[in-house]
Every structure is written in structure tokens, then in C-alpha cells.
Amino acid sequence: MTAYISPFCMPFLEMRKMKRTGFCQAFLGGGALAALVPVVNMALRAETFTSQPGSPFQILMEANWQLMAQLNIFLLVCGACLLYHTEYADNGLQKARSLPLGSSGLFLGKLGILLSAGLIPLCLETASLTLCCMRWFPDRPGESLRILTGMAFAFAMLLPTGAAMLLLSSMCRNMWISLGAGVILVFFASMLPASSSSVSDVLALVPFCGPYRMLHELPGREAALWTVCLCLGESVLLCAAERVYQSIRRCFA
Amino acid sequence: MSANIIETENLTKSYGNFTAVSNLSLHIKKGSVYGFLGPNGAGKSTTMKMLLGLTKPSSGSFHINGRTYPKDRLAILRDMGSFIEAPAFYGNLTGEENLEILRRILQLPKSAVEDALEIVGLTEHRKRLAKKYSLGMKQRLGLAGALLGHPPILILDEPTNGLDPIGIHEIRTLVRSLPEKYDCTVLVSSHLLPEVELMADDFGILNHGRLLFEGTMAALKRTADAAGLPTHDLEETFLAMIDIDNRNRGERR
Ligand SMILES: Nc1ncnc2c1ncn2[C@@H]1O[C@H](COP(=O)(O)OP(=O)(O)OP(=O)(O)O)[C@@H](O)[C@H]1O
Numbered sequence: 463m464t465a466y467i468s469p470f471c472m473p474f475l476e477m478r479k480m481k482r483t484g485f486c487q488a489f490l491g492g493g494a495l496a497a498l499v500p501v502v503n504m505a506l507r508a509e510t511f512t513s514q515p516g517s518p519f520q521i522l523m524e525a526n527w528q529l530m531a532q533l534n535i536f537l538l539v540c541g542a543c544l545l546y547h548t549e550y551a552d553n554g555l556q557k558a559r560s561l562p563l564g565s566s567g568l569f570l571g572k573l574g575i576l577l578s579a580g581l582i583p584l585c586l587e588t589a590s591l592t593l594c595c596m597r598w599f600p601d602r603p604g605e606s607l608r609i610l611t612g613m614a615f616a617f618a619m620l621l622p623t624g625a626a627m628l629l630l631s632s633m634c635r636n637m638w639i640s641l642g643a644g645v646i647l648v649f650f651a652s653m654l655p656a657s658s659s660s661v662s663d664v665l666a667l668v669p670f671c672g673p674y675r676m677l678h679e680l681p682g683r684e685a686a687l688w689t690v691c692l693c694l695g696e697s698v699l700l701c702a703a704e705r706v707y708q709s710i711r712r713c714f715a
Numbered sequence: 716m717s718a719n720i721i722e723t724e725n726l727t728k729s730y731g732n733f734t735a736v737s738n739l740s741l742h743i744k745k746g747s748v749y750g751f752l753g754p755n756g757a758g759k760s761t762t763m764k765m766l767l768g769l770t771k772p773s774s775g776s777f778h779i780n781g782r783t784y785p786k787d788r789l790a791i792l793r794d795m796g797s798f799i800e801a802p803a804f805y806g807n808l809t810g811e812e813n814l815e816i817l818r819r820i821l822q823l824p825k826s827a828v829e830d831a832l833e834i835v836g837l838t839e840h841r842k843r844l845a846k847k848y849s850l851g852m853k854q855r856l857g858l859a860g861a862l863l864g865h866p867p868i869l870i871l872d873e874p875t876n877g878l879d880p881i882g883i884h885e886i887r888t889l890v891r892s893l894p895e896k897y898d899c900t901v902l903v904s905s906h907l908l909p910e911v912e913l914m915a916d917d918f919g920i921l922n923h924g925r926l927l928f929e930g931t932m933a934a935l936k937r938t939a940d941a942a943g944l945p946t947h948d949l950e951e952t953f954l955a956m957i958d959i960d961n962r963n964r965g966e967r968r
């Protein structure tokens with residue numbers, strides 16, 4: 463009988479809505495910038511790092527990740543704002559809400575795009591970190607697995623931030639408010655202390671703070687798995703929060 | 716089952732202590748054009764938004780095509796094409812791309828888009844960005860979105876707003892022809908009784924959220940006659956009805 467669109471098609475549909483908004487270009491450009499950070503750093507002060515003992519990937523991460531992670535978060539903030547700006551700008555959202563879509567279909571579709579787009583800078587960064595390892599640490603090979611797991615962990619840490627930012631931007635009709643709030647949150651989170659381990663373990667789960675965490679800082683494999691699982695759970699909770707918010711919004715709309 | 720395709724029972728919407736729609740009981744026959752009339756702020760758009768699930772009724776219920784909200788939300792929305800207040804679209808997409816998104820969500824055949832563009836006379840401008848459309852063209856795009864796939868129920872909120880005289884005439888003729896052509900039921904709102912008179916079979920007159928009259932034109936004339944209102948000019952009948960109600964409201968206060 464009557465067919466409904468499958469939820470798995472939603473991200474592709476949402477992608478069509480992002481035509482001519484500069485969404486992909488933003489992620490490519492921002493990702494390229496973040497990928498340049500370790501290259502420039504190595505090119506300028508190679509000795510400082512090559513003289514350090516230990517894993518080259520960890521040395522590179524310690525030196526550059528703070529800035530790279532911040533760029534990644536910024537990209538998610540801008541991407542989330544852009545995703546809902548197209549909906550609110552000409553009231554397309556009202557039409558979308560009167561179509562036969564599951565009540566979270568729109569949000570999940572956008573989340574799918576935002577997180578896939580988040581993979582763009584991560585891939586570029588993975589490539590540049592790999593190149594840096596090969597170029598400046600030719601005597602210490604065998605880093606690829608470490609790089610891959612490290613970056614996969616970084617992706618998991620981005621999930622709650624992406625979901626939280628998308629939730630925020632879905633609440634704001636005016637893009638400047640969600641963008642402003644997002645930027646404030648990014649700066650606020652970057653100022654929180656990341657030194658003492660028990661505090662930073664908790665902070666790893668807070669959106670906007672988590673992406674600064676690095677895999678090798680965690681005490682062991684088990685701790686890393688726990689952190690990833692909790693991040694996944696947190697993202698699911700944020701999606702549920704969006705659903706609750708939608709039903710509350712409908713009472714006042 | 717009754718012959719009514721849309722029935723509302725004591726539908727009420729309050730914002731704080733202000734009641735926008737009060738105990739509204741509409742009866743819309745299958746295959747008819749129902750003219751929904753009322754001055755600014757009468758609650759026409761609010762009623763239509765409740766039918767579309769864009770806003771939640773404070774109390775009361777409604778049935779559409781034998782289905783109830785919110786249980787059968789998707790099935791209800793599947794059967795309804797809508798156009799509420801200002802046209803809702805994505806400005807960064809062309810007219811055609813806008814309809815293409817709707818077509819995919821509704822899972823309609825490819826030809827549906829061309830069809831809808833042809834009906835509203837936008838075929839020539841289909842490759843232009845929607846935000847560069849003139850007011851009337853945006854309105855036509857909104858109408859095309861509502862008509863896409865010839866849904867069994869159409870909800871049109873002031874569809875002729877901003878259209879030129881030719882456009883108004885076209886839309887009027889179109890709305891008039893829909894029940895026979897596509898076995899469609901239309902709920903169309905307007906401020907002007909003479910304008911809807913040309914399209915509608917039944918009328919509902921709303922003032923300050925309350926239904927003053929519901930029935931055919933002949934019944935309206937009888938009611939007006941009995942109340943001693945002018946009947947030679949529909950505009951005047953309408954104005955007198957609203958005026959009397961406003962005065963009664965003043966006394967009730
Ligand atoms: N979200 C809201 N919060 C508070 N009041 C609202 C809200 N939406 C609508 N109203 C009020 O409800 C009343 C009815 O509004 P509605 O848009 O339904 O009128 P209308 O009959 O469509 O008028 P018009 O002919 O001007 O389009 C108005 O007084 C309006 O101010």
C-alpha cells in the first residue's frame with residue numbers, strides 16, 4: 463500500500479538540501495587547515511619533536527591535538543548551524559514537519575550528515591599525521607595501527623558534541639544565536655582544566671570537552687572502551703532529548 | 716461511517732490565557748470544497764496547523780478519513796497536501812529541486828514534479844533559485860508542493876495571497892475543479908466571502924476562535940435573513956455577522 467520513505471534514506475535527502483550552502487567546502491577547507499597544523503609544526507621545529515623518545519604518533523598528538531580538536535569542534539558547530547539554517551531561513555521546516563516523516567527523521571538525517579561530514583577532517587588529519595610520521599620519524603615505523611585506533615577514538619569522542627550542537631541549533635530559529643552559543647561553549651570548554659585524571663575522565667564525556675581527549679591518555683583498553691560506549695549512549699540520550707523537545711514545542715507552536 | 720472526511724470535536728487551542736480557537740466543531744464533507752472564513756486573527760491558520768499536527772490542541776479531538784491524531788499521524792499526513800500561511804521552501808534550491816525533495820519523501824513517480832509545476836505555471840522558471848522567485852512565484856511554488864501527487868485532502872491557507880488577478884482566477888478555477896478531477900476534498904481559508912463563494916460548497920465562519928456559522932450558501936442566506944442582516948451583498952452579510960458577534964463579545968465581557 464502507501465509507502466513511506468525509509469529512515470536510511472533521510473541523510474541522502476538532507477544532503478540534497480545542503481546544495482549551494484558551502485557545507486562540504488567548509489568541512490574540506492577546515493579539515494585541510496587542521497591537517498596542516500602538525501605539518502607546519504614539524505616543518506618549523508622538527509628537532510624539538512624528533513629528539514623526544516616514544517611513539518611518534520603520541521608525540522605529534524601531544525603537540526598538536528589541542529588545536530586540531532578545537533578546529534574539529536568548530537566545524538561541527540558551523541555545520542550544525544548551517545544544517546538548520548536552511549530549514550529556518552525560508553520556513554522549509556514547517557513544510558517538512560507537515561510531511562509524513564517520523565518525528566525524529568529530520569534530526570537523525572541531519573545528525574547522519576553532520577557526523578559523516580565530521581569524518582572529512584578526521585580523514586585528512588589521519589593522512590597528514592601518517593605523512594608526518596613517515597617523513598620525520600622514518601626510523602620508528604609501525605605507527606599505522608596506532609594512528610587508526612587513535613583517530614577512530616577521536617571520532618567517537620566527537621559524537622556527543624555533534625548531537626548536542628545539532629540539538630541546540632534545532633532549537634534556534636535564528637542561526638546567529640546557535641552559532642554564538644556554540645562558539646561560547648567551545649571557548650568555555652577549552653578553558654576547563656584537563657590535567658588531573660579523575661576530573662578529565664568525567665570531562666571526556668561532556669560535549670565540547672570530549673574531543674580534546676586522546677586515546678593514549680587513558681589508563682587502558684578497558685577505560686577506552688568504556689569511554690566510547692558512554693559517548694555512544696550519551697548521543698542516543700541527546701537524540702531522545704530532541705524528541706521530547708519536539709513534543710513540548712508542539713504545545714506552544 | 717459518516718460522509719464527513721474531516722470532523723473536529725470541540726477543538727480548542729489556548730496560548731496562556733488567550734484562546735485562539737474555542738470549541739470548534741467542523742464538519743467537512745468528502746469531495747467538497749469548504750470555505751473557511753474569518754477576519755485577521757480569527758484562528759483559521761491555528762485550526763489548520765492543528766489538523767496538520769504542527770501544533771497540539773489544548774483540548775478536543777479530530778478525525779480525518781476515519782483516522783485519529785496522534786495515533787495515525789503518518790497516515791493522516793500522507794493523505795494531506797498543505798499550504799499554511801507563507802510559502803515554506805528551501806531558498807538555496809531551485810523550484811524544481813524543492814519539489815523533488817517533497818516527491819522523494821512522498822515516494823511519488825518522477826512525473827509528479829513536472830505535473831505540479833505545469834499546474835501552477837512555474838515550468839518556465841523551474842531552474843531558478845526559489846529565493847529569487849517573486850512573491851507570487853513563491854506562492855505558486857507552495858501551491859505546487861501542496862498539489863504534488865494529488866492528495867485526497869488539501870488544506871490551503873489563503874492560497875491566492877499575493878497572486879495577480881490572472882493567478883487568482885487560475886487558482887480559483889483549479890480549486891473548483893479538484894473534487895471532480897481527483898476526488899479531492901479541499902479546505903480553503905480566506906478573508907473574503909465573495910471570493911470563496913465562487914469556489915466553495917460549504918462555509919464556516921470564524922470570529923475570535925468561535926464558529927459563527929457552518930453550512931451551505933443557501934443556509935447562510937436563510938440565517939442572515941432570519942437575523943435581519945443584509946443578504947443582497949455577501950460582503951455586507953459577512954461584515955454584519957462579524958460586527959454583531961464583536962458587539963456581543965463586548966457585552967459578555
Ligand atoms: N504561537 C503563538 N503564541 C501566541 N499566540 C498565537 C500563536 N500563534 C497564533 N497566536 C494567536 O492566535 C490568534 C489566531 O491566529 P491565526 O494565525 O490562527 O489567525 P488567522 O485567522 O489565520 O488570521 P489571518 O487571517 O491574519 O491569517 C491570533 O490572535 C494570534 O496572535
Ligand SMILES: [Mg+2]
Binds near residue numbers: 760800872
Ligand atoms: Mg492565517
